[in-house]
Amino acid sequence: MVGGAGLLSALVPGSPIILNASTTIARNVYREGCAPHATGRQVVRVARIALPLFILVVVYFTLIGGATGAPDVVLSINTSFVAPLVNAALFVAISAAQRTLRAHIATPRYSAQIIMTSSQPSLFVTNVRLPGGQPVAVSIAGARIAALGADVVPPPGAEVEDGGGALLLPGFVEGHTHIDKTNWGKHWYRNEVGATLLDRINNERRWRKESGHDAAAQSLAIARAFVQAGTTRLRTHVDVDTDAGLRYIDGVLQTRDTMRDVLDIQIVAFPQSGLLGRPGTDELLARALADGADVLGALDPALIDGDPVTSLDTTFALAGRYGKPIDIHLHEPGEVGAFSFKLLLDRVEASGMQGQVVVSHAFCLGALPERERDLLLERIARLNVALLTSAPPSRPVPPLKLCRQKGITIFGGNDGIRDTWSPYGSPDMLERAMLIGMRYDMRRDDELEIAFDCVSTAAARGCGFDDYGLHAGARADLVLVDAETVAQAVVARPKRKLVMSGGRIVARDGELIAAAR
Numbered sequence: 001m002v003g004g005a006g007l008l009s010a011l012v013p014g015s016p017i018i019l020n021a022s023t024t025i026a027r028n029v030y031r032e033g034c035a036p037h038a039t040g041r042q043v044v045r046v047a048r049i050a051l052p053l054f055i056l057v058v059v060y061f062t063l064i065g066g067a068t069g070a071p072d073v074v075l076s077i078n079t080s081f082v083a084p085l086v087n088a089a090l091f092v093a094i095s096a097a098q099r100t101l102r103a104h105i106a107t108p109r110y111s112a113q114i115i116m117t118s119s120q121p122s123l124f125v126t127n128v129r130l131p132g133g134q135p136v137a138v139s140i141a142g143a144r145i146a147a148l149g150a151d152v153v154p155p156p157g158a159e160v161e162d163g164g165g166a167l168l169l170p171g172f173v174e175g176h177t178h179i180d181k182t183n184w185g186k187h188w189y190r191n192e193v194g195a196t197l198l199d200r201i202n203n204e205r206r207w208r209k210e211s212g213h214d215a216a217a218q219s220l221a222i223a224r225a226f227v228q229a230g231t232t233r234l235r236t237h238v239d240v241d242t243d244a245g246l247r248y249i250d251g252v253l254q255t256r257d258t259m260r261d262v263l264d265i266q267i268v269a270f271p272q273s274g275l276l277g278r279p280g281t282d283e284l285l286a287r288a289l290a291d292g293a294d295v296l297g298a299l300d301p302a303l304i305d306g307d308p309v310t311s312l313d314t315t316f317a318l319a320g321r322y323g324k325p326i327d328i329h330l331h332e333p334g335e336v337g338a339f340s341f342k343l344l345l346d347r348v349e350a351s352g353m354q355g356q357v358v359v360s361h362a363f364c365l366g367a368l369p370e371r372e373r374d375l376l377l378e379r380i381a382r383l384n385v386a387l388l389t390s391a392p393p394s395r396p397v398p399p400l401k402l403c404r405q406k407g408i409t410i411f412g413g414n415d416g417i418r419d420t421w422s423p424y425g426s427p428d429m430l431e432r433a434m435l436i437g438m439r440y441d442m443r444r445d446d447e448l449e450i451a452f453d454c455v456s457t458a459a460a461r462g463c464g465f466d467d468y469g470l471h472a473g474a475r476a477d478l479v480l481v482d483a484e485t486v487a488q489a490v491v492a493r494p495k496r497k498l499v500m501s502g503g504r505i506v507a508r509d510g511e512l513i514a515a516a517r
Contacts, residue, residue, distance in 0.1 A: 122146075123503060124154035125478070128163035130470065131449070131486045136168070140476045143502040147472055161505070163480050166497050167489060169452075170470050171232030171477030172429035173459035176327075176360050176388045176413025178270075179219040179236045179255070180248040181208075183418050184427070186218070191423055197304070197331060201273055204420040205243055215251030222417065223259050226427040228512045232477040232501040233465045234263060235413070237270035237297050237327070240288050242278045249288045256292075262501045266463060268327050270297030274304040275311055282314055289322040298328035302340050309343065316347045325356040325464065327388075330364070333396070337364025338376060348383050358462060360388040360413075366396025373399075381406045386462040389454075390415040390432075391439035400440050404450070411462040412436050412454035429455040430493040437490060448487035476503040 123140040130136055139147040139155060146155075154160055181204065183189050193203040207213070219236070226234060238252045249269060256265040269288035271281050275298065289296060296319045301311035319326050332340050341364060348357050359380075365373060365387070377399075380387070386409040387398050403410040414432050417425035430452075436442075437451035460468035467475045480498040483489035499507035506513060 122155055122158040123161060123476075123500075123505075124158040125161045125163055125168075125480075125500075126154075128166055128168040128480060130168055133485075138168070138476075138478065140500075140503045143475060144467070145470070145472055145474050145476050148470060161498070163498070164482075166480035167483045167485070168470065169230075169479045169481065169486070169489065170456050170468065170474075171479055171499070171501060172230045172455050173411075173463065173465060173468075174226060174231050174234040174236075174413055174427075174429055174432075175411045175455070175459035175463055176390065176415060177234065177236050178238070178416045178419065179222050179234075180215040180238045180252050181416055181419040181421070182218050182222045183213075183420075184218060184222040184225060189418075189420060189423070191420065193420065197300075200421050205241065205273065207420050209243060215248040216254045217251075219252045219255040220258060222427055223255050223263055223265070224512060227259070227263050227499065227501065228496070228507050228510065229426075229428040229430075230479040230496045230499050230507075231427065231429055232263060232499075233266075233460065233463070233468075235266040235268060235295070235327070235463045237268040237329075238288075238293070239272040240269050240281070240284050241271065241273045242280050242284065243273075245284060246288055246291065249291065249293060253292050262504070262506045264465065266294045266465075267292065268295040268297040269293035270329075271299055274299055275301075275314060276305040276307060282318060285318060286322070289318070289324055294324065295327050296322070296324045298326060300330065300332050300340070301328075301343070302336055303332050308340050312340075312343050312347055316351050316353070319353070319356075320351060325358070326353070327358040327360060329360050330362050333363055334367045335364075337362070338368055338372065341365075341376060341380075345379055345383055345385065348385060355384040357383075358386045358388055361390070361395075362387050362398045363396050365398040377403065377406050377408065381408045384409075386411065388413055388462065389436070391436040393439060397439060400436075400450070400454075409458055409462045410454070411459035412451075413459070428493060430490055433490045434493065445485060445487040448490045452486050452490050477501050 122142075125138040125140070128136060128138065134150065136148055136150055137152045137154075138145060139152050139158070141155075193200055215238075223234070236252060239248045240246065249267065252265070252267055256267065259265065269285050271285060273281070275281050275285075285296065296315065298311070298315045299305070301308035301315075305311035315326060315328070318324075328344065330337055330340060330344075341359065341362070344357070344359070348354060365376065368376070387403060388411055389397050389400070390413055391397055392415075398410060400410055412429075412432055414425045414427070414429075416422050417427060433448075433451040433455045436454050437448050440447075440451070442448055442451055457469060459465075467473065468477070470478075478498070478500040479496055481489050481494045482497055483492060483494055495510040496507060497509060498505060
């Protein structure tokens with residue numbers, strides 16, 4: 001009896017160890033050795049199959065295999081008692097481990113890594129300059145940077161690419177866009193929509209329904225344009241509502257699969273029409289998360305949903321059930337926005353979701369009295385909640401420099417591009433960095449480096465894209481531009497001389513190569 005209780009109590013806290021074994025098999029054996037192009041969902045499925053098998057092994061060696069030479073109390077266990085005990089232990093352990101599994105695999109650290117295959121030769125990029133001005137060479141093995149420095153030499157058989165003295169930058173990161181909505185490459189959309197948020201929501205929903213807007217084709221068109229301009233990682237919010245169901249999610253999932261070797265896409269299941277106003281929206285969001293969406297979105301819990309407590313409770317419960325991070329649109333101004341923000345932070349703290357929540361736009365932080373704003377910023381920093389800004393010229397914006405001083409991750413994104421909401425925007429993150437610099441009156445070179453950080457390192461950190469940057473071991477996502485400094489690159493936005501994603505050249509002289517199409 002004592003031995004059985006010990007087994008039951010040991011299996012639950014031991015579930016992370018069992019979990020690590022199952023996820024290691026799924027990621028490092030199944031995907032790398034058997035199925036290099038397996039999706040994240042397929043890896044999760046294999047891990048879930050492996051999980052109970054590992055638990056059975058543990059139970060066998062604990063109760064059966066360990067009986068030889070075991071104390072008499074173990075040997076005297078009645079076999080009729082062992083069977084239900086094992087069943088109970090398995091049920092509890094599997095439940096605990098699978099809850100951890102959902103959080104472990106489907107949380108914000110999801111790099112859709114490009115796996116090196118025998119057909120992917122080593123590359124050696126020479127004659128390039130780091131942002132600090134140092135001349136370097138970069139040795140790339142498979143999908144990763146193997147070495148970077150002035151004295152690095154090419155390995156035998158490596159393909160050599162002469163950078164021609166270009167500035168070396170990490171691949172750009174789009175932290176917030178809506179690729180399912182775009183009209184990129186299509187006929188001009190004549191915008192005659194009203195001025196309110198609800199006007200724009202209702203107009204878009206009607207237009208998409210009447211026009212037969214194809215989210216798969218349009219998201220693919222702009223995804224390719226992003227890669228061509230140097231973006232290698234992207235977070236997109238995708239509409240989920242009771243009119244369209246999961247049609248837009250399905251379209252962008254298709255694009256993600258098509259582009260998986262060249263563009264790492266995170267999908268946010270986003271209730272553009274609100275969560276509470278249309279019954280059934282929460283079930284659709286749950287289905288989207290189960291089908292492969294990476295992040296749960298939300299929208300203005302007070303001014304759109306009309307009940308911020310219920311709205312946020314529902315959002316956090318759904319995120320917890322599926323082990324997903326949250327990215328909420330918070331357009332609410334001033335005191336109303338601050339009220340919703342405080343309710344959100346309460347739930348971040350209560351649910352232990354520090355580091356797993358992004359608040360997009362956060363206009364209220366640009367319109368609060370200084371003392372109230374600073375108290376809110378201190379709590380945001382303490383709970384490791386990240387902020388996203390598109391730096392709109394017509395709305396208040398979070399104080400970027402102050403946020404950085406307080407240790408808050410704040411990053412940038414385009415928001416919508418050429419859609420029914422706005423005629424503006426382009427899939428060029430250097431342009432977005434320039435617009436961030438203009439909105440925040442950044443003129444010095446070091447300030448423009450901050451603007452670039454918003455679409456590179458800070459965006460990767462805020463979205464949870466792993467293995468990012470210019471260092472050995474990082475994923476080999478590189479951009480070469482003819483510019484003297486980062487500041488010049490942001491302001492002049494030169495044609496991308498070379499774009500590399502996961503160790504593969506995907507664009508040259510501003511054009512996609514055939515393999516990336």
